[in-house]
Amino acid sequence: MLRELELLPMWRLRDAGIKMIAGEAACATTPPSTVAQAASPAISPLIQGVHNRGYLPHLKAEDGIYFVTFRLSDSLPEGVLAQLEETSQQERSRAVEKWLDQGHGECLLANAEYAGIVREAIMTGKESEYHLHAWCIMPNHVHLVLEPLPGLSLSEPLQRIKSWSAHEINARAGRSGCLWQRESFDHLIRDDSDLARCCDYVRLNPVRAQLAASSTEYAFCDSFGARNAGEAACATIVPSPIAQAASPASVNNMGWNELKAAIAGCQACSLAKTRTQTVFGVGDEHAEWLFVGEAPGAEEDRKGEPFVGQAGKLLDNMLAAIQLKRGENVYIANVLKCRPPNNRDPHGEEVVHCDPFLKRQVELIKPRLIVALGKFAALSLLGGEQTISAMRGKLYDYHGVPVIVTYHPAYLLRNLPDKAKAWEDLCFARSTMRDLQSAAAASSS
Numbered sequence: 001m002l003r004e005l006e007l008l009p010m011w012r013l014r015d016a017g018i019k020m021i022a023g024e025a026a027c028a029t030t031p032p033s034t035v036a037q038a039a040s041p042a043i044s045p046l047i048q049g050v051h052n053r054g055y056l057p058h059l060k061a062e063d064g065i066y067f068v069t070f071r072l073s074d075s076l077p078e079g080v081l082a083q084l085e086e087t088s089q090q091e092r093s094r095a096v097e098k099w100l101d102q103g104h105g106e107c108l109l110a111n112a113e114y115a116g117i118v119r120e121a122i123m124t125g126k127e128s129e130y131h132l133h134a135w136c137i138m139p140n141h142v143h144l145v146l147e148p149l150p151g152l153s154l155s156e157p158l159q160r161i162k163s164w165s166a167h168e169i170n171a172r173a174g175r176s177g178c179l180w181q182r183e184s185f186d187h188l189i190r191d192d193s194d195l196a197r198c199c200d201y202v203r204l205n206p207v208r209a210q211l212a213a214s215s216t217e218y219a220f221c222d223s224f225g226a227r228n229a230g231e232a233a234c235a236t237i238v239p240s241p242i243a244q245a246a247s248p249a250s251v252n253n254m255g256w257n258e259l260k261a262a263i264a265g266c267q268a269c270s271l272a273k274t275r276t277q278t279v280f281g282v283g284d285e286h287a288e289w290l291f292v293g294e295a296p297g298a299e300e301d302r303k304g305e306p307f308v309g310q311a312g313k314l315l316d317n318m319l320a321a322i323q324l325k326r327g328e329n330v331y332i333a334n335v336l337k338c339r340p341p342n343n344r345d346p347h348g349e350e351v352v353h354c355d356p357f358l359k360r361q362v363e364l365i366k367p368r369l370i371v372a373l374g375k376f377a378a379l380s381l382l383g384g385e386q387t388i389s390a391m392r393g394k395l396y397d398y399h400g401v402p403v404i405v406t407y408h409p410a411y412l413l414r415n416l417p418d419k420a421k422a423w424e425d426l427c428f429a430r431s432t433m434r435d436l437q438s439a440a441a442a443s444s445s
């Protein structure tokens, strides 16, 4: 589970002693106060000396905010994790997420009565034990982003939530035994953008799992009932018929014209209100090369075409350096089709809504190779948490299409020495393309 949410570097299994006690408590049918009292002396606060706090510039030095996941004990078939042991971190993470969101096991929490019990258990500690930044109860697992109040540990409220809800649900369902998987997993939030990312992740889980068109429509998450972006904090999804029309299933079957119309009319997130126009993408619709950037800037928003500002000029030069030209066997697109106001970083829910569009563009173009421009495009396409320097020089995969990662032209404009590295990446892309072309020729002859 450390790797399930692509948060590996910061995830940590609780200490063995804590694990055992938390596990016993989660299985127990004892009333909560008794369990908490019995267990508390043996539970050391999670925070003691384990995490390096040096990376928390604007969060409290000794406490911190945690992204926590716990799941029902039957939510993953036995052996799934063992089978995934050999796979890469990224694949394992995606596979486990997929398993959970496919709703393996009895999915007791799909029952509103039981989910309501968990919600009550979570709310009981709100502001008395922790500040709750985001939460979501899925049919077979729960995500929380919480900040224990000063001097309080993370372990105790978690144990209380799990043991009390297990006790209540077991009693009402007439069942016995472990309701929750013994371990909970936590990720110490690093900074504000990590916090925003984790909150988005939590709130968008029902949307990703296709349980709701918008997190505001999902009863068991903190965005439920929010009417607008402000109310939903980070979750700026506004329910709309178009948001439903852009669900992955419907986009999957669109041709070019339908896709263009769907993007032009998309109202799925708040960027629809601030854009001048959407920026679909430009180039040869049968190109072998697909270059993917982050999101339109001011110039692109005005003209409706990607990479037409200063960064675009540099991109054109980069293309020319490997004998390519915009529009000739080259397609250029962005992860987001709308400009984020003031060129701020895209939010998670914006990516979730736009991702089916990019995926469909890739399916229609069928490029031989994708070049991801910059960290944001790379991480949106590939997931994970790596830096560009760690990702350079390797071949990745996006829905069956090889992907190479390089610096964003706008970054190169500010960091001229890294142009040499971008040149290496372009040479790597060019030689990879030749290999792919040769392999295709060999297999068709």
Ligand code: URA
Residues within 6 Å of the ligand: 293, 294, 295, 296, 297, 300, 305, 306, 307, 308, 309, 311, 312, 334, 410
């Ligand atoms: N930056 C991008 O990522 N895309 C554009 O279209 C323009 C600037």
